[in-house]
Amino acid sequence: MRVAFVSFETASHRDTETNHRFQTALELLASHGHDVHCYCAKFWAGETSTLEQDGITYHAVVAGLEARRSFLVRLPFVLAAAAPDIVHTRAQPSAAVLAASCGATLARAPLVVEWYGDGGIDDDQWTQLAAKRGARLVTPSELVATWVRERGADGELVEAIPNPVDLERVQDVPLGEQVDVIYARRLDEAANLESLLLALAELRDRDWQTTVIGDGPERATYERLASDLRIDDRVSFVGDCSLEERIAAYRGAHVFAQTAEHCVFPTEMLWALASGCVGIVEYHVDSSAHELVEGWDRGFRTTSEAELADAILSAGDLEHRTFDDRFADYDRSAVAEAYLEQYRTLEEAYGLL
Structure with missing residues (x-):
């Protein structure tokens, strides 16, 4: 399965709880043999626009974190060209969800949005728009699921998948x-x-x-x-x-x-x-x-x-x-399977299986 992860900022830019959660999802899928790509701001040295690391291919959509607007403009076309089976994006920044949604539509792929909420979840217009995007919304807990529903998300699409342990x-x-x-x-x-x-x-x-x-x-x-x-x-x-x-x-x-x-x-x-x-x-x-x-x-x-x-x-x-x-049920293998089950369900719904 070819999965396109979207994360403007990564754990390599800044070691935060939210970034670590998203990085873990990439690593879980890669460790189970899937074709994992991460579309992000560049965090590595050198002229190359891609980086192969631990079974994950990182793609520099823009040269650094100062180019957020360019990231949002380029992302839909980059995802369309990548032709992934699944697009999986972080919920922050909210505008990136909208850009990833456009890219997923162009690629004819289901969109999964990962909500974490370390530091809380905003309740502004952009967040409310983002909450209405995605064929599946993943949260770490029922607490965050409640926050996302309160921002306007369809509760039927929200799925809690915990952080894993080994x-x-x-x-x-x-x-x-x-x-x-x-x-x-x-x-x-x-x-x-x-x-x-x-x-x-x-x-x-x-x-x-x-x-x-x-x-x-x-x-x-x-x-x-x-x-x-x-x-x-x-x-x-x-x-x-x-x-x-x-x-x-x-x-x-x-x-x-x-x-x-x-x-x-x-x-x-x-x-x-x-x-x-x-x-x-x-x-x-x-x-x-x-x-x-x-x-x-x-x-x-x-x-x-x-x-x-x-x-x-x-x-x-x-x-x-x-x-x-x-x-x-919280072991790394079980959590990886929980993500894959969501992907398979969406692929079947989209007629991709």
Whole structure:
């Protein structure tokens, strides 16, 4: 299958959560033997207008990110000439969706639009127009699906496909140090680590140890709070860690606590749950994390520090695990198949099979 991905900005331009999500989709399709092309602004050196990398062919529609208008003008004709089976575009910038839609029409190919929403989704006229384009709209969670419907999308066309994890990799990583509770996220203004620290302070008469993974502008503030609450001797701030180090830590931990106020998909929590952790989520209106634990006997949803403390105590009665096959549907192979199933359905609908 020949798939034309459209991403004006890529993970090679800027390492953001949204860019990484889209890059993962390219890599999943390429790893399954499909003919994957990405039409983007150029990010590589040299005179060549294409770059072959990791089974993906990148095409420079324009020379750099400063040429957005030229990208929008050229894109429909570039896609028409490429003759792909599927056109798969990012939802941002919104104008690129409209250009990709024109290109898909010229190429007589179905259009898939990928909505992610890291940092939120605008509600302006361009976004509303973009929400009405595409034969299939892909989101990472029901939370983002709701946002897209609120912008005018046809709910029948929206499909949630999660971020993937690698279950084989989880099982291959040796166990890390045993701790009772673990937290992992960039420590910024939305981290809301104070909820966990306040809950732990209520349990200071119990025997527990906690690890906080991640760094950021609010780290010093959280370290001071732990000291003020007199629990700093049992809370270890270890800073940024590699994925291998994080998986090892999750496999050694008993509980993963998710308290962030904004999260379109809790990828780090998913790694932890697949590594055997019990999941405790503090509910927030702009977070989808609760979706992972709903209806699961090793998951807790809380709305306050008191409930969070109670959940930590209740989690202590559950067995310690180092792997959980319940999350097989989130493995890279399963997520790749979810994308391919959408493509096949569209090809059949368009009479291309």
